[in-house]
Amino acid sequence: MAVVASAPGKVLITGGYLVLERPNAGIVLSTNARFYAIVKPLYDELRPDSWAWSWTDLKLTSPQMGRETMYKMSLKHFALQCTSSEARNPFVEYAVQYAVAAAYSTFDNDKKDLLQKLLLQGFDITILGSNDFYSYRNEIEARGLPLTPESLASLPPFSSITFNTEQSDGQNSKPEVAKTGLGSSAAMTTSVVAALLHYLGVVNLSSYSGAQHQENLDVVHIIAQTAHCMAQGKVGSGFDVSSAVYGSHRYVRFSPQVISSAQNAIRAMPLEDVVADVLKGKWDHERTKFSLPPLMNLLLGEPGTGGSSTPSMVGAVKKWQTSDPQHSSDTWKRLSGANTKLEAQLSLLSKLAEDYWEIYKSVIYSCSMYQSEKWVEQASEAVGQEIVKALFGARDAMLNIRSEMKLMGMAAGIPIEPESQTELLDATMNMCGVLLAGVPGAGGFDAVFAVTLGDSGNNLAKAWSSHNVLALLVREDPRGVCIENSDPRTNQITSGMSSVSIV
Ligand SMILES: Nc1ncnc2c1ncn2[C@@H]1O[C@H](COP(=O)(O)OP(=O)(O)O)[C@@H](O)[C@H]1O
Ligand SMILES: C[C@@](O)(CCOP(=O)(O)OP(=O)(O)O)CC(=O)O
Structure with missing residues (x-):
């Protein structure tokens, strides 16, 4: 069997x-x-x-x-x-x-x-x-x-x-x-x-x-x-x-x-x-x-093709740590602080969703239709304002992570957030309903990620496509390893969308 x-x-x-x-x-x-x-x-x-x-x-x-x-x-x-x-x-x-x-x-x-x-x-x-x-x-x-x-x-x-x-x-x-x-x-x-x-x-x-x-x-x-x-x-x-x-x-x-x-x-x-x-x-x-707070989605966009090789980038960062211990340790401390802050804001948003679901839902859907500069106007009372504050907290933390990662890449002589990705990520973070965007993992030329609010992911995919960026079908799914009932080729498993063969 x-x-x-x-x-x-x-x-x-x-x-x-x-x-x-x-x-x-x-x-x-x-x-x-x-x-x-x-x-x-x-x-x-x-x-x-x-x-x-x-x-x-x-x-x-x-x-x-x-x-x-x-x-x-x-x-x-x-x-x-x-x-x-x-x-x-x-x-x-x-x-x-x-x-x-x-x-x-x-x-x-x-x-x-x-x-x-x-x-x-x-x-x-x-x-x-x-x-x-x-x-x-x-x-x-x-x-x-x-x-x-x-x-x-x-x-x-x-x-x-x-x-x-x-x-x-x-x-x-x-x-x-x-x-x-x-x-x-x-x-x-x-x-x-x-x-x-x-x-x-x-x-x-x-x-x-x-x-x-x-x-x-x-x-x-x-x-x-x-x-x-x-x-x-x-x-x-x-x-x-x-x-x-x-x-x-x-x-x-x-x-x-x-x-x-x-x-x-x-x-x-x-x-x-x-x-x-x-x-x-x-x-x-x-x-x-x-996992991501409710009503938030992970999207990936591929700006180029082929990806980057992680081991050589890790080697360059380690070399920089040895050659410049003071600056590298300062950068790591700042990065660690920004990582912790992003984590804390996302956890806070999950908690607010749990405690005040109706308000949370309404604020997230309202914000999903606007660029971040209009988000403050979407919350009228205290809890709503707290939710918007946490959304901005997450954005700010991500901006700090991005700038420290970019600096680390420049210091180590490798493209962790190369200029082409910076332009794409800045434009992405300015689109309606986008909470944050960044280079995942080691960075480089792999696909970038964005976290979107409500249903704004479809609009982001369209906008990416007009910027020559291919939105992937991947979404977050918190399940780990498991046993399947059958060969996936007989199930025709695809990435959550039904497949229409064109060949
Ligand atoms: N479908 C596949 N069949 C056989 N080997 C595969 C397949 N997919 C990936 N691999 C192997 O995994 C390697 C990719 O691993 P790696 O470079 O660590 O990339 P990733 O970041 O995706 O893990 C490939 O070089 C190849 O040897
Ligand atoms: C640099 C790293 O911390 C993260 C690398 O993350 P990626 O998601 O870029 O990994 P690959 O799939 O191997 O390309 C190295 C590590 O944690 O091992």
């Missing part, structure tokens, strides 16, 4: 760079862009001679990249050998090795016998990412379609991915595939780990509540986070894996030493012991409930 798991992509709205260091927090919103992993046995029956095998087979299919890769996996130390000429996928390789090792390290002997049988049937894994993870601007332009969300919705689900062809040119290098910046590798790793852990019986992800479910999610998180770090060859803050597992939240990173046994593993320690160690480690990441 096939197991299908899915995990969401993310947008980091506050905390870029700072979230790399504890105890700075980042606000990460998960989205309705999801990555799917479908896991089933490669062979329906156990082959008669399989008892003597010391290797099993793994087939990994990525239809969107036109890749089908075959591996042999050692049943002794879970090493993977690629037996086809296709490109390898380190994220999935580590996900498979760590998930299988997690089963070995947690099962008693009876369960290990069953596990052995499952392994001998081989693994057939298919991975699929929602279109929203990838840039389709070039395709839309090539087809002569307008740069609108409707054109995006007309693409078939799980369309082929475009590779960036430009040569890497150091700091401003482009990633391998043309991406929007929603964290495809973290969502991919998490979906594969969740599907495998569920398939092997390490966790049961079918029930969606209670303490047991939280514990199961924590196991998925630990294995996915460790596999993702190993595949990337670096330890980032982990907000992307965390949101792929838990959904939207306020994140404080884990202490990096918690995965040190995995990093030092090559030294002859069996992988199941390494994974047992990592599972027992003191995972101290924090995740606090957080």
